[in-house]
Amino acid sequence: MPKDIRYLKGVGEKRAELFAKKGIKTVEDLLYYFPRSHEDRTEKKDIADCVEGETVCVSITVFSPVRETRVRRNMLISTMIVSDESGVLNVVWYNNRYVKNQFKTGDKYVLYGKVTKNRGKLEMVNPVCEQEGKERFTGKIVPLYPLTSGLTQKILQSTMELAIKEVGRMEEYIPSDIREKYHIAELNFAMKNIHFPENFESYNIARERFVFEELLVLQLALSGRKDINTSQDGIVFEDINCVREFTDNLPFSLTNAQKKTLNEILKDCKSGKMMNRLVQGDVGSGKTAVAAAAIYTAVKNGHQAAMMAPTEILATQHAETLAEFFKGTGITVVMLTGSMRAAEKRRAYDLIATGIADVVVGTHAIIQDAVEFYDLAFVVADEQHRFGVEQRAKLAAKGNNPHMLIMSATPIPRTLALILYGDLDISVIDELPPGRKPVKTYAVGESMRKRIFAFLQKNVSAGMQAYVVCPLIEETETSDLQNAEMLAEKLQAIFPEFKIGLMHGKMKAKLKEEVMDEFVRGEINILVSTTVIEVGVNVPNANIMVIENAERFGLSQLHQLRGRVGRGNAQAFCILFAHGKNEVTKKRMETMCISNDGFYISEQDLKLRGPGDFFGTRQHGLPEMRIANLFEDRDILAMSQEAAKKIMAEDRHLESEKYSGLRKRAESIISDDIVMN
Numbered sequence: 190m191p192k193d194i195r196y197l198k199g200v201g202e203k204r205a206e207l208f209a210k211k212g213i214k215t216v217e218d219l220l221y222y223f224p225r226s227h228e229d230r231t232e233k234k235d236i237a238d239c240v241e242g243e244t245v246c247v248s249i250t251v252f253s254p255v256r257e258t259r260v261r262r263n264m265l266i267s268t269m270i271v272s273d274e275s276g277v278l279n280v281v282w283y284n285n286r287y288v289k290n291q292f293k294t295g296d297k298y299v300l301y302g303k304v305t306k307n308r309g310k311l312e313m314v315n316p317v318c319e320q321e322g323k324e325r326f327t328g329k330i331v332p333l334y335p336l337t338s339g340l341t342q343k344i345l346q347s348t349m350e351l352a353i354k355e356v357g358r359m360e361e362y363i364p365s366d367i368r369e370k371y372h373i374a375e376l377n378f379a380m381k382n383i384h385f386p387e388n389f390e391s392y393n394i395a396r397e398r399f400v401f402e403e404l405l406v407l408q409l410a411l412s413g414r415k416d417i418n419t420s421q422d423g424i425v426f427e428d429i430n431c432v433r434e435f436t437d438n439l440p441f442s443l444t445n446a447q448k449k450t451l452n453e454i455l456k457d458c459k460s461g462k463m464m465n466r467l468v469q470g471d472v473g474s475g476k477t478a479v480a481a482a483a484i485y486t487a488v489k490n491g492h493q494a495a496m497m498a499p500t501e502i503l504a505t506q507h508a509e510t511l512a513e514f515f516k517g518t519g520i521t522v523v524m525l526t527g528s529m530r531a532a533e534k535r536r537a538y539d540l541i542a543t544g545i546a547d548v549v550v551g552t553h554a555i556i557q558d559a560v561e562f563y564d565l566a567f568v569v570a571d572e573q574h575r576f577g578v579e580q581r582a583k584l585a586a587k588g589n590n591p592h593m594l595i596m597s598a599t600p601i602p603r604t605l606a607l608i609l610y611g612d613l614d615i616s617v618i619d620e621l622p623p624g625r626k627p628v629k630t631y632a633v634g635e636s637m638r639k640r641i642f643a644f645l646q647k648n649v650s651a652g653m654q655a656y657v658v659c660p661l662i663e664e665t666e667t668s669d670l671q672n673a674e675m676l677a678e679k680l681q682a683i684f685p686e687f688k689i690g691l692m693h694g695k696m697k698a699k700l701k702e703e704v705m706d707e708f709v710r711g712e713i714n715i716l717v718s719t720t721v722i723e724v725g726v727n728v729p730n731a732n733i734m735v736i737e738n739a740e741r742f743g744l745s746q747l748h749q750l751r752g753r754v755g756r757g758n759a760q761a762f763c764i765l766f767a768h769g770k771n772e773v774t775k776k777r778m779e780t781m782c783i784s785n786d787g788f789y790i791s792e793q794d795l796k797l798r799g800p801g802d803f804f805g806t807r808q809h810g811l812p813e814m815r816i817a818n819l820f821e822d823r824d825i826l827a828m829s830q831e832a833a834k835k836i837m838a839e840d841r842h843l844e845s846e847k848y849s850g851l852r853k854r855a856e857s858i859i860s861d862d863i864v865m866n
């Protein structure tokens with residue numbers, strides 16, 4: 190039975206609540222709250238050997254107790270003189286009223302702190318003080334935890350010290366054959382050493398175990414939404430050369446990357462095996478054109494095709510795009526969405542069932558029970574529709590194992606693609622059509638705000654539209670972050686001649702769609718929003734993207750947002766308001782300013798992240814990494830991948846006793862974090 194965290198001494202109702210905010214409810218949860226780093230407090234020195242600037246432990250006797258001096262009205266200095274056999278040292282605290290009665294002459298303590306010099310005398314300011322013989326956080330390697338409001342380092346350390354006593358009894362859930370094969374440390378050993386390591390070597394061994402565990406569990410969890418069998422028989426497209434009729438009539442010629450991808454798709458469709466392919470390509474790389482060519486081929490081979498979009502707006506846009514592509518080809522495109530009236534739906538069902546509809550474009554409504562296809566052979570879906578086993582079965586039942594093409598506008602590095610899409614074949618469109626102007630990107634500070642507003646004024650007056658994006662703000666945060674609602678009001682006051690729109694996550698879906706529609710129609714000039722702007726929505730007239738508190742966004746998210754502009758002929762601009770002097774922030778902004786290439790940016794993104802700082806992983810449907818860094822730990826990733834495959838081959842649903850522990854962990858991250866489509 191998992192032990193409630195309140196079982197630990199010192200954790201009452203209130204503290205338990207603070208822990209709960211971090212998702213920590215049980216002692217085990219707490220143990221999995223890993224330190225962000227460690228402090229080496231093993232070095233002990235005699236006072237005489239202490240050198241200014243170093244941080245060490247000293248064992249001392251109190252020579253003269255604390256004396257308080259009030260320097261100014263709000264400045265209290267407390268000093269104590271301590272000594273060992275080699276010398277004396279001053280201990281100093283500022284504005285600490287509590288130390289006064291804590292020490293008696295002759296008491297023995299171990300201090301840990303930075304040695305400084307003040308008027309020629311050695312000094313330690315605000316050291317860690319522990320009674321000799323009762324040392325807990327001196328003389329050893331001490332964990333430092335990511336802090337959260339209300340929980341200090343001290344609280345976390347001492348609560349963890351209590352929790353670690355549970356260790357020794359934890360049940361190992363990585364079977365020993367796997368641990369032996371990959372040299373993975375045992376759970377109890379690793380748990381003790383990830384928090385309170387004997388030395389840094391043990392720490393590294395412990396860390397490796399948890400990285401392996403995290404990646405293994407993640408992959409086992411993800412495999413639940415992967416297809417069981419990707420080598421099923423598929424419909425054969427006899428004539429794939431007819432695609433020429435389509436591509437020859439396009440107003441442009443396909444880029445090499447598009448041609449290569451299209452060939453890969455068509456080869457699959459002729460192979461006799463069912464296709465399961467992911468096409469990755471930046472926004473604007475021409476994925477839709479490739480999909481349209483494949484759909485054309487499906488239809489000309491006598492079949493039906495479907496295209497699924499995550500929202501109604503996108504479905505409408507796709508339907509329009511396809512209708513335009515297929516003008517004069519005799520191909521009939523039919524829409525099907527949830528919001529259509531019953532009569533309209535019934536009509537659509539008829540067209541689909543009789544085969545009059547060659548291509549069906551719509552939302553999830555397409556895979557509802559009432560929809561019957563005449564001969565569905567090819568399905569194009571957005572990344573967000575990664576089908577689980579169940580949907581897959583539903584879809585297969587509507588056709589005869591239709592070929593599946595999944596499109597993703599999120600370029601991701603190979604390591605990540607392998608985790609997420611290990612079961613799919615992947616095509617990459619890593620080239621933009623010629624003549625595209627990269628979005629001009631500038632990272633600016635607050636001092637530039639006036640100029641940026643003037644720039645907005647000028648361009649919007651000239652008929653352009655702009656997005657202004659703010660980060661989502663948690664209620665607990667009290668800072669000077671831009672809040673979408675307030676910013677919209679402010680902008681409306683600054684630009685009374687423009688219509689400012691507002692869109693945020695708390696609005697009802699219907700209202701959001703209305704606002705988006707108004708923006709698409711050009712009635713709204715400036716749209717202020719949190720990141721809910723529809724991915725994929727095309728508003729060619731919007732050519733300015735302003736991102737507030739850009740330091741809050743991950744690189745791939747910034748790139749995705751920027752992808753909303755630059756879809757028309759005019760030069761597009763992206764303005765990043767970034768605050769703070771954080772090095773990583775600086776590098777991120779720099780990367781954005783120098784590159785428009787999604788693959789390059791996502792590589793940089795992976796490099797710049799630290800463990801646990803996996804902001805933006807959710808966008809890929811991944812839970813937050815606690816310890817693994819997908820870039821630095823790619824060797825362990827490869828091992829865990831191999832192990833996951835082996836386990837799945839042996840026991841696909843992890844039903845055996847041997848894997849029951851792993852199954853539980855995999856299930857827990859699914860229910861917590863991974864949205865199953």
Ligand code: ADP
Pocket residue numbers: 441442443444447470471472473474475476477478479598622623
């Ligand atoms: P994606 O779906 O990858 O974001 P689209 O397929 O919507 O990109 O293409 C973006 C725009 O570029 C569309 O207007 C499309 O017609 C056009 N386009 C696609 N391929 C080419 C090409 N090879 N040359 C010129 N324009 C292209």
Ligand code: MG
Pocket residue numbers: 473476477725
């Ligand atoms: Mg598109």
